Amino acid sequence: QKEVEQNSGPLSVPEGAIASLNCTYSDRVSQSFFWYRQYSGKSPELIMSIYSNGDKEDGRFTAQLNKASQYVSLLIRDSQPSDSATYLCAVNEGTDKLIFGTGTRLQVFP
């Protein structure tokens, strides 16, 4: 069974701090990796995609991928209360479907 693992949290950080969210996956053939943000009662919203080892930056967000360790992370700089949400890690192994983790709940307090 292919799995995507995330710490369910909550991860609590003060406003302005860096939030670090982590994800591991079990299938070595996984090719594409995604971070989605999901507010309570809402749908997943794509934040970042990453396909190659290393870092990818987009505004306050940085995704990091290490395929050898089967590890992907998301850093959120200058965290804001509006960033409080559940962050879903999703993996695509070259077929059509995304496999999601259970998500990490992030709380940013003023």
Added chain:
Amino acid sequence: EPEVTQTPSHQVTQMGQEVILRCVPISNHLYFYWYRQILGQKVEFLVSFYNNEISEKSEIFDDQFSVERPDGSNFTLKIRSTKLEDSAMYFCASSNADHGDQSYEQYFGPGTRLTVT
């Protein structure tokens, strides 16, 4: 900005009834998906659809489920005889994946909350 839309936002039905959930994918996208999320659980893949046929489906997508693209814009999920355990949020997603570019970014609609009583 183009977005995926879904109707209805909330559907209440009785066990054994048929429901049809509707989606309008992003207009230039070619790949369409249905996912579901039971309350408090992870998002689960149901089915993918490309070139007017199912390209992949999960174990959840049994004979009670079907998908259709009845025209150039709509994409539907039908559940023939609903069960209590079908109660969930159902998300439609679409992608303009060009597999040669390894781009599988999927964009989700707002979802339909299905409640089976």
